[in-house]
Amino acid sequence: MTATAARGAQAEQTAAAFLRGRGLRILARNYRAPAGEIDLIAEDAGTLAFVEVRMRSGSRHGGALESIDRHKRRRILHAARHYLARRAGAEPPCRFDAVLLTLVIHQGRQSFAVEWLRDAFSVDDC
Numbered sequence: 001m002t003a004t005a006a007r008g009a010q011a012e013q014t015a016a017a018f019l020r021g022r023g024l025r026i027l028a029r030n031y032r033a034p035a036g037e038i039d040l041i042a043e044d045a046g047t048l049a050f051v052e053v054r055m056r057s058g059s060r061h062g063g064a065l066e067s068i069d070r071h072k073r074r075r076i077l078h079a080a081r082h083y084l085a086r087r088a089g090a091e092p093p094c095r096f097d098a099v100l101l102t103l104v105i106h107q108g109r110q111s112f113a114v115e116w117l118r119d120a121f122s123v124d125d126c
Contacts, residue, residue, distance in 0.1 A: 007055065008055070011053055011054075011055035011101050011112070012029065012030070012039055012040065012053050014101060014112050014114065015039070015040060015051065015053040015099035015101065015114070016029065016040055018099065018114050018116065019040070019042055019049075019051070019099065019116070022116070023044070023045075024042040024043065024044045024049065025042060025043045025044075026040060026041075026042050027041045027042060027043055027048075028040070028041040028083070029041075031079060031083055032079070033078060033079040033082035033083065034078075034082070035075060035078035035079065035082070036074075036075030036076055036077075036078045036079035036082075037075070037076075037079055038050050038051070038052070038076055038079045038080060038083065039051055039052055039053040040053065040099075041083060042097075046092060046093065047092060047093045047094065047095060048084075048092050048093070048094045048095070049094075049095055049096075049097045049118075050076060050079075050080045050083075050094065050095070050096050050097070051096075051097045051098065051099055052068055052072070052076060052096070052097070052098045052099075052120070053098075053099045053101065054067055054068065054098060054099070054100050054101065055100075055101040055102075055103065055112070056100070056101070056102055056103070068098060068120070068121065073096070073121050076096065077096075077123060080094065080096070095118060095119050096119065096120055096121050096122065097116065097117060097118050097119065097120055098116075098117045098120035098121075099114065099115070099116050099117075100114070100115040100116075100117065101113070101114055101115075102115075
C-alpha cells in the first residue's frame with residue numbers, strides 16, 4: 001500500500017468511527033460502481049447517507065469541500081443510484097454528506113480535526 005493510500009484508509013477509518021460515534025450505522029465502505037465510488041454509506045435514523053471523505057493537510061490546494069467538484073459529485077450520484085438499484089425494498093430517504101478532515105500535528109503527534117457536513121450537496125448540484 002502506498003503512503004497516499006494508507007493516509008486515505010486512515011482518513012476513512014477516522015470518518016467511519018466519527019459517524020458511528022454520532023449514532024450512524026456504517027453499511028458499506030468503498031462501494032464501487034461502474035461510474036464511481038462512494039467512500040462510506042451509512043444509515044442515519046432511516047435515511048441513507050452517501051458520504052465523501054476528504055482529507056487535507058493544509059489549504060494550499062484549496063479546501064476539502066471545494067475539492068468535491070461537479071465531476072466528482074456526478075460520479076458519487078451515479079454510484080448512489082447503482083447502490084439503490086441493487087437494494088431490495090422501497091427507496092429510503094437519501095442525502096449526500098461530506099466528512100472533511102484536516103491533519104493536525106501537535107508535538108509530533110498526528111490527529112484529525114473533523115467537520116461533518118450533512119447534505120453537503122444535492123442531486124441538483126450534480
